[in-house]
Amino acid sequence: MPVIEVNGLSKKFMLRADRADSFSKMFNALFRRANHGEDREFWALKEVSFSVPEGKSVGVIGVNGSGKSTLLKLLTGTLRPTKGQITVRGKRSSLIELGAGFHPDFSGRDNVYLNGMILGMSRARVKEKFEEIVAFAELEQFIDVPVKYYSSGMQARLGFAAATAVEPDILIVDEVLAVGDSSFQLKCLSRIREMQGRGVSIVLVSHGMGDIEAVCDEVLWLHKGEAVMFGNTGDVVRAYRINQGLPLPAHANN
């Protein structure tokens, strides 16, 4: 049974020129008959379908504004679809943004606890995992320093360590690998590999075709909210590279 099934998924946003954001605007709207600016619809995703088989990993690629992040937010549950079906089987953990949910004024320690609990661990579980998280992030010396003094690389390490400590069945990652230095990227990749070895499915959004090729079995290519192609990583990445005018790696020419 697939861990993720997405069927005819569509998401509409209203771009309202004249949204009544407040009572005062609402009153104004009542007295001004004329309709300034019509509500415009914007379909961030249109009839997207794909599935992720158990233990397999899927990459999502596409230029900016193609709907990648909207798709991830729908998968994590922060957004509700306008149309279509989503079925996710298994425990999810996500890393949508660098240090998402971290509070700058609090120490790394406080943030790890709170983030862990938001991601679905009990306090006791975070405590068990704490040493491991800190060790992975290599922040032993700085764990009691407020997060606002962390470099972006330090935040990325801590966020990644916390999100993966949840031991999910499905890990949803948005363009995080691009942040740290190369040694951190390698470390993340090897953590992802190790999780894949345990049967965890990864959904990875990335502009780095190298990461996609290294992690994903299949790739979904989105453009303006529509699925251009869904299939095996080699084929989709190759087509995308040609489309984008990116150089093909030497081995792909064979």
Place this chain on the structure above:
Amino acid sequence: MSKISVSFVEEKEHMRHRLTRYCDLVTGLALRDVKMRYQLSVLGLYWAVLNPLLMTAVWSFVFSKIFRAEGIKGVPYVVFLFCGLTFWNLFSNSLMTAVNCLTGNASLLSKLYFPRVILPTSSVMARLVDFAFSLIVLAILMVIYRVTPGCKLYWLPLLIVIELVFTLGLAYIVSAVNVLYRDLGQILGVLLTLWLYISPVIYTLEQVPPGIKDYFICNPVGELIYMEVNVVLGSGVVDPAALGVTALIAAGVFLLGLLVFRRLESAFAEVM
């Protein structure tokens, strides 16, 4: 065609385990709230005590010395007022914090998924910390002014629970509505001030003229504060009928709050 379904099938988690997780999260967020409020001020948590004390000092001067207000017979007005304000502040401060709990956590809401209702719940729970400090000060004041506590003090925990249930229900409503209409955050302070004056905090229910008094049952917070203050300082007679009605209203508001929150919840991530 236009069928929408979202299902997140997770491994069957033991109900008790899930509850522990959510309780942990509520506590964690509440403690963060408390820390955040006090960590950058020199006096820190002392403010939890100083604030109501200062307010009581000013008000008791104005009301008892100038307006000649009286509280419960045989209880110094300062103690009476501080007691009422302690219970009032639990309600009022909870709502003032809750109204911004979703809008203030926009980044959290758009990036991570967890049951949203946890946020307003935790902002109400955070106020329990201030409330506890306030109770301690109340006890100290009672010792200083030699006020003997009422003999029906055992009613107090139940009354506080009912007050919390009512407060939570309203907190769900104001937090959710404030996401869509930020005006609520502006008007809430005024509404609460008004509410304070129609509640028996600076006066007792006995001083209210009979014609108006009948309407006071419609104000569950006033009713609760009246009972709480009486249980702590006065004769401590709890009218079971009034208590029953108030408890029912509180439960109703709680359920309504959850309902409203559910309805508006799906719009949160899009608006913020």
